[in-house]
Amino acid sequence: MNKKNFGKENLIRYVLMLFALSSIFFLFLIFAFIMSEGLKLFFKVGLLNIIASLKWAPTKGFFGIFPMIVSSFIITVGALCVGGPLALACATYLAEYAGKKTKMFLKPAIELLAGIPSVVYGFLGVVYIVPLVREYLGGSGFSALSASIVLGVMILPTIISISYDALTSVPVVYREGSFAMGATKWQTIYLVVIPAARSGILAAFILGMGRAVGETMAVIMVAGNALQIPTSILDPLRTLTSNIALELAYATGDHRSSLFSTGVVLLVIIMVLNFIANFWVKRKVIKGS
Amino acid sequence: MNNRKPKILGTFTLIIMIVCSSFLGACSQKEAKGKKHTVTIAGSTSVMPFTEKLAEHFMVDHPDFVVNVQGGGSSAGIQACLLRTVDIGMSSRELKEGETALADTVICFDGIAIIVNPGNPLRNITLSQVKSIYSGQVKNWKDLGWIDRQIDAVTREEGSGTRGAFEELVMKKEEISPAIMVQDSNGSVKEVVATDPYAIGYISLGMVDEKIIALKVDGITPNLENIREKRYTIVRPFLFLTLGQPRPTVFTFIGYVLSEEGQEILRKEGLITKVYE
Numbered sequence: 001m002n003k004k005n006f007g008k009e010n011l012i013r014y015v016l017m018l019f020a021l022s023s024i025f026f027l028f029l030i031f032a033f034i035m036s037e038g039l040k041l042f043f044k045v046g047l048l049n050i051i052a053s054l055k056w057a058p059t060k061g062f063f064g065i066f067p068m069i070v071s072s073f074i075i076t077v078g079a080l081c082v083g084g085p086l087a088l089a090c091a092t093y094l095a096e097y098a099g100k101k102t103k104m105f106l107k108p109a110i111e112l113l114a115g116i117p118s119v120v121y122g123f124l125g126v127v128y129i130v131p132l133v134r135e136y137l138g139g140s141g142f143s144a145l146s147a148s149i150v151l152g153v154m155i156l157p158t159i160i161s162i163s164y165d166a167l168t169s170v171p172v173v174y175r176e177g178s179f180a181m182g183a184t185k186w187q188t189i190y191l192v193v194i195p196a197a198r199s200g201i202l203a204a205f206i207l208g209m210g211r212a213v214g215e216t217m218a219v220i221m222v223a224g225n226a227l228q229i230p231t232s233i234l235d236p237l238r239t240l241t242s243n244i245a246l247e248l249a250y251a252t253g254d255h256r257s258s259l260f261s262t263g264v265v266l267l268v269i270i271m272v273l274n275f276i277a278n279f280w281v282k283r284k285v286i287k288g289s
Numbered sequence: 290m291n292n293r294k295p296k297i298l299g300t301f302t303l304i305i306m307i308v309c310s311s312f313l314g315a316c317s318q319k320e321a322k323g324k325k326h327t328v329t330i331a332g333s334t335s336v337m338p339f340t341e342k343l344a345e346h347f348m349v350d351h352p353d354f355v356v357n358v359q360g361g362g363s364s365a366g367i368q369a370c371l372l373r374t375v376d377i378g379m380s381s382r383e384l385k386e387g388e389t390a391l392a393d394t395v396i397c398f399d400g401i402a403i404i405v406n407p408g409n410p411l412r413n414i415t416l417s418q419v420k421s422i423y424s425g426q427v428k429n430w431k432d433l434g435w436i437d438r439q440i441d442a443v444t445r446e447e448g449s450g451t452r453g454a455f456e457e458l459v460m461k462k463e464e465i466s467p468a469i470m471v472q473d474s475n476g477s478v479k480e481v482v483a484t485d486p487y488a489i490g491y492i493s494l495g496m497v498d499e500k501i502i503a504l505k506v507d508g509i510t511p512n513l514e515n516i517r518e519k520r521y522t523i524v525r526p527f528l529f530l531t532l533g534q535p536r537p538t539v540f541t542f543i544g545y546v547l548s549e550e551g552q553e554i555l556r557k558e559g560l561i562t563k564v565y566e
Contacts, residue, residue, distance in 0.1 A: 056467070059364075059447055067467070131484065140441035140485055142470055220473070225446075227467035236470045246473045249334070250362030250448030 034267060038260030050261055056227050058247070058255040065262055067229045071237035072213055072269070074230065075147045075223065079212040082152025084205060087159035091204075094160070095167035096189055114157035122221030125150040130222055139234035142224030147237070150218050155208040162207060166200020167193060199280045206277040210270055216241040240266045326538040331359040332366015332379030333450045335399065335475070335493055336527045339558055340379060346554055347545050356542060363450040367391065370530045376539045378530035381450030383457070391530040396546050398561040400494035401455055401523045402503035402511045404479070408486040411435060413505040416522075419459055422489060425466030430487065443470045443481050443490040451475065454525035455491055491523075495559035516561045527560070 042050060045063055053064025094106060129149055134141030170193050178188040194201070216239075224236020225246060238246070244259045244266075251259055330340055337360045344356035361369070363380040367388050370378030384393060403419055405411055411433060421427040422442050431437045444465050445452035456465065472478045478490040483500040494511055497503045503511050506523060515521040529543055545551050552562040 057447065057464070126480075126484075134485060134487075139439065140470060140488065142441075142481070225471035225473075226469055227471070235468075238471065246446045246471065247448055249360075249473070250364055250446070250450075252362075252364040252368045252448075255364075255448060 031267070034260055034263045037257060038262075038264035041254060041257040041261045042264070044254075044257075050258070051265060054229070056243075058251070058258045061254070063254075063258045063261065065240065065243065065258075065265065067227060068238055068240045068243050068262070069265065069269075070229050071144070071223075072239040072241070072266075074144055074237065075151060075219065075239060076209050076212040078144060078148025078233070079151035079155055080205060080209060082148050083155045083159060083208065084152075086152070087156050087204075087208070088163060088201065090156070091160045091163035091167055091201075092189060092194070094164050096185070096193065110157050110160050113153075118154065118215060118218045119221070121150050121154055122218035125218060125222040133234070137234055139232075140224060140236060142222060142236045143234045144223070144230050144237050145233040147219050147223040147239075148233075150222050151212045151215055154215060154218065155211050158211050159204045159208040162204035163197070163201045166197040166204065169200070170196045203277045203280040206273055206280070210273045210277070213239075213266070213269055213273065214241060216245050220245055240269075326353060326541075327355040327357065328377065328539055328542050329357045329359075329375045330377040330379060330529075331361050331369050331375045332530075333363040333381040333527070334360045335363075335381040335450050336379040336396075339397075339527070339555060339560065342558065343546055343551055343554055344542075346550075347542060350545075351541070354538070354542070362448060363453065364448055367530060370532055373532060376531070376535065377543070380528040380530055381525060382453035383526070384528075384530075391532055394529045394531070394543060394547070395526045396529050397527050397552070397555045398516065398524050399527055400511050400516050400521060400561065401451065401458070401491050401525065402494045402497050403489065403491050403506060403523075404482050404497065404501040404503050405489050406482055406484075406486045407500070407502050409435070409502065411504065412502070413508055415507050416459060419506070420461070420463060423460060423465050423469060424463040425468055438487050441470065441481075441485050441488040443472055443478050443488055445478065445491075446471050446473050449473075450525075451491070451493060455523075458523050458525065459491075513559075513561055524561070 041063065045061075050063050050065060051069065052066050053062065054066055055062040055064045056067070090106075090110070094103060098106060125146055129146045130141035130143075132141075133139065133143060133146050137145070174192050174196055175188055178192045183191065219239050220242045223238065223242060225238040225242055226236040227238055228235065230237045240262050243262050247255070248259055330344070337358060341358045344358050348354055348356060359375075363382050366375070366378035366380055367384070369375045370391055371388070378391065380393070381399070384391060403414060411430075414433070418427065418433060422440055423444065427433070428440055429437060430440055433440075445455070452465075470481070472481055472490075475492045475496045478492050479496060479498075479501060482488045482490045494503070494516075497511075505511070506521065509515050509520045511521050511523070516524055529546070531539065531543075535543070546555075555562050
């Protein structure tokens with residue numbers, strides 16, 4: 001009986017392991033595919049002619065994606081400026097102040113926010129935010145600012161849920177200690193709890209950045225997709241992801257490879273961000289244990 | 290209870306999907322068996338809707354033919370045709386060097402309209418003004434005799450047939466400035482111009498409707514008559530491309546497109562036929 005059970009348990013264990021490994025297999029496939037398509041061009045025209053050049057005209061032999069790297073960076077920072085404080089405030093409220101009933105209502109609502117398709121965010125951005133920016137701030141409205149606002153809302157769920165976990169995992173004794181010293185609730189939160197959860201919150205922000213860098217559809221719809229390095233937040237810009245999605249339909253030959261090269265750069269950026277986030281989360285776990 | 294409902298619904302949808310797809314699969318297989326002649330066409334997304342329309346009519350008249358029409362873009366169509374993966378390539382731009390092995394057949398012409406928002410009082414523009422807007426030299430509506438406001442110019446993405454034709458016919462040697470906004474279809478350009486009072490853009494003449502205003506260029510209204518009389522000059526050909534001697538099947542389809550009947554269909558769609566012949 002025991003032996004039989006043991007065999008069955010092991011079988012299930014290995015089958016599940018196989019499925020778990022398949023995710024790595026797919027990751028590897030994607031990685032290999034993007035590299036094989038995208039690296040060709042790096043060897044052909046040189047790394048600097050791609051990542052440091054300003055001019056993008058792939059059908060005429062110019063493959064510079066530097067403005068797009070800068071643009072991706074700008075709207076990511078913009079999204080963090082818009083969404084970051086909001087998300088942190090929301091997570092703090094959820095973790096420290098909210099009662100059970102409020103939580104029961106708020107948490108699913110935030111999860112729902114994550115489930116809304118990005119094209120819907122983009123559409124709302126085009127219909128409401130773009131005209132508002134155009135009317136009150138000038139420019140065409142299709143701008144870094146509009147994209148940052150839309151992205152800022154889109155990254156809320158990611159940042160909220162991870163910072164919430166970080167805040168709730170701060171041991172109760174920290175809070176009790178602080179209260180015992182005579183600190184008020186707010187003093188406890190911003191002097192004790194948030195600093196203690198700092199690394200987890202940072203990881204949340206970095207994963208939020210990852211989401212912002214990777215977002216495509218909503219950005220195409222509101223950012224205007226111009227090929228310049230923007231000089232103001234009201235200028236249109238094009239991110240790395242938009243570049244791929246915008247031009248893939250018509251691309252052939254080197255043009256197509258150059259889009260995969262854009263993908264390689266994007267992959268590297270996302271990998272670095274995830275690596276940093278994991279590093280922070282890990283440190284938190286070690287510290288916590 | 291709450292959990293169960295979606296599950297049942299999901300299973301139900303899945304079953305329906307499987308049944309439908311197997312049914313469809315069986316259908317198309319059966320059809321393919323019955324019909325012997327297939328023609329595969331791919332290329333420009335500007336030409337695609339019209340080719341689809343032609344193919345529909347053609348298949349009604351010729352039940353023993355199957356015509357498959359796919360998009361992909363002018364460049365993709367040209368490549369596919371060169372590699373013989375399709376019978377006919379569609380292009381909305383002229384052939385470049387290195388593509389001249391292909392034989393091109395002009396099936397019709399399409400005008401490109403310069404469009405602005407109805408709120409814009411401008412009704413006439415010169416070709417050189419358009420050029421200076423897109424090259425980034427003119428950035429303010431003041432220079433065109435309107436208010437002191439930045440021009441929100443919109444162009445198409447690199448590789449688009451419409452952009453290719455615009456570069457060739459309007460920009461000539463100049464380049465489109467990188468500060469110009471980019472949208473990825475005729476539809477999105479139209480949408481931007483329709484919502485932004487300070488925008489200017491260019492789209493296929495067949496797409497022009499009451500949401501936007503098509504400007505006169507050098508005093509000439511972009512309409513069928515002016516294009517036929519060669520007064521309006523921002524006009525591009527829609528091409529069917531073939532490599533070598535086409536099969537009789539392919540020949541029959543192209544013959545149909547060029548026939549009075551096929552051309553009539555294109556005319557009804559707002560395209561210009563048999564102008565330059």
